[in-house]
Amino acid sequence: MSAIILFMAGIAAIVGWWLSQQRLTAKPWLEEGVIVDLREERSSPQAAKIGLGVFLAVVGSLFALFISAYSMRMTMVDWRTLPVPPLLWFNTGVLVLSSVALQWAYIAARRDDIDGVILGLLAGGASAVTFLVGQLMAWRELSVAGYFVASNPANSFFYLITAAHGLHLMGGLVALGRTIGKVWRGVEVAQVRVSVELCAIYWHFLLLVWLVLLGMLTGWTDNFVDICRQLLS
């Protein structure tokens, strides 16, 4: 459970930092009148962005829990690490491209460059779809080679975790699709700027999650985990 505990500690740090700025030591029973609160002093981000931030915390804890479960199950005797299909490297590259494309769309949106936005969004969407197809092909390769879901816990986790990640990306594609639809129908850049930004943030987040998962599934992070274990004990 150390992954989730670490994650929660991170969340607790953020929440604590935020709370520390909320004048929790105020004495409300003495303070009458209008108090200008933080939201007015600084220009605070839109609700949608905060909503996304909270959602990412939820998704983050979901994956942290998967990682926790993985690392606990991994120590049992029947674990046989499965070979990583080389295709995953290609997929990872595509996912990076997808993120870059959306970042580009976002920059274009800030410059009011509608063509750049369209191009970025389409490229991002296409590469994300490519990534998903690539993941499916990796599944096929594995099952053809005899690595089925139920034959070993390592396989089960591989399928489970990649599926969970893929589903989240598909959810993102729905949002992306709607944004593309809006641009298609010719709305002003200003009206999609936030949507584009949110998509880009979500994509970067999923890329980060994927990199962590990849490190775990390929065993790259094993050394790192071992070092942590030794530090702890």
Add this chain to the structure above:
Amino acid sequence: MVDVRFDTIAGIPPAEVGEVDLYHPRSWWTRYVFSQDAKVIAVQYSITAMAIGMVALVLSWLMRLQLGFPGTFSFIDANQYLQFITMHGMIMVIYLLTALFLGGFGNYLIPLMVGARDMVFPYVNMLSYWVYLLAVLVLASTFFVPGGPTGAGWTLYPPQAILSGTPGQDGGIILMLASLILFIIGFTMGGLNYVVTVLQARTRGMTLMRMPLTVWGIFTATVMALLAFPALFVASVMLLFDRLLGTSFFMPTLVEMGELTKYGGGSPILFQHLFWFFGHPEVYIVALPAFGIISDLISTHARKNIFGYRMMVWAIVAIGALSFIVWAHHMYVSGMHPYFGFFFATTTLIIAIPTAIKVYNWVLTLWRGDIHLTIPMLFALAFIITFVNGGLTGLFLGNVVVDVPLSDTMFVVAHFHMVMGIAPIMAVFGGIYHWYPKVTGRMLNEALGQFHFWVTFLGAYAVFFPMHYLGLLGMPRRYHDIGETAFIPASAHDLNAFMSVAALIVGFAQLVFIFNLIWSLFKGREAGGNPWRATSLEWQTPETPPGHGNWGKELPIVYRWAYDYSVPGAARDFIPQNEPPAKLSAQGAHP
């Protein structure tokens, strides 16, 4: 009183919102069924939760009948008994209490109490309810699938949860897991709304430290739920994989009916960790909103400001944070390392400190207050008593040496019913009697309310207080029939019969309550806008029930905290949050 920035008042722009910004229902369907108005969604959530809660109540009657009069009811066999406890426990904890506190009270009260027009993402909010309804329907459907609902216990521990010895191994457990997954998805949609609305949609002047404690409780509980439910989600998905695809995440190597199963090597303990990582915070997810509601009820009905508001807020936050590092106290008997046991016993006892602070503050609020024994107040007092009672037995169980012999006895059942069954239900009832006039514009009937309160409170005590004693005798939980055993005297059987009769009477009182809810809707006394003479914003709406957009043309501006009761020198014994200080001084009351 210190005046803070009087001069800024003039500079505040009227918080008007153009009509275009508001969501407008266009037809009957979008107004009452597929509504995006948080108030309607709140009522939908509450009705659904209470409807499925009635099922859980009926199940508790059946269980009590069996326990009280074993062998009399041929239609309850051992398997069914297990199915009943499972469904009863799961429905009560998740589909009733969680949904009612967060989906029901949260949806209704958050926007009104912080002075918002609605939740920030109304469409997602609507989806949240429909996904919840779907989850409830899937859950209810398990009663009708072949093999019936699962009998795995509400903890759903593998390996037994998905093996053929457990009833409901076919459809029951699959649908149960599917329903939980749906519930979590639906809740997450709602939860995002509650959190972001509190963060972002507060009206001018509504600083965090001016929010009523109800909002603090619901807000913190929602944050916890958003972070804790993923653990149940992961556990459910993995268990579903084990059941459907034959993976061995949790399933060890086993022999079933003389044959080796396809499973091997999995870790049931892993499930327990995931489950309780959710399960313990869950206790506080239903407790924190109750804490908040009780604080507000006590303050309003004792006409006194809440004692130690700041400490109350800090305690809520501290409990929320701490409750994530105590989960393994549910696993003392799972064979864990003694040092871990020690660690978790310590954190468990530490969490008692902020909890105790809250209890002291409630009592000190009551101290020399002008206590009106209204129905909400009665329920609030009952909450405190029951909660303290359950909390004390919790301190016993939090210690490894005490817990080990008592684990899986009726003592545990008595403990958690007190602390997370009866106590939160008291808060729910208190809350409903308190806010019903705002929701419907009419008061609930007082006489029926008195009846409901006394029968429920005394009856629940009659059921659960003696249960501690049965647990100390060693009577096990989740047993269909204890039969003849040396350590259980005959008198215990009489006691059991008594408790069962009490449970039936308590159940009957709930029917009276439901009748009251419906009857008062049409025949109740007109309540007016602010029948309790309360200060918080929801009582200051221009219309009752609050109209579309809650506040008419202008949003309220908040000038004070929510607890200005019996302020010396003030004209009335309460000052609404949106009453400007200037008015006070104009009346000559301001120092």
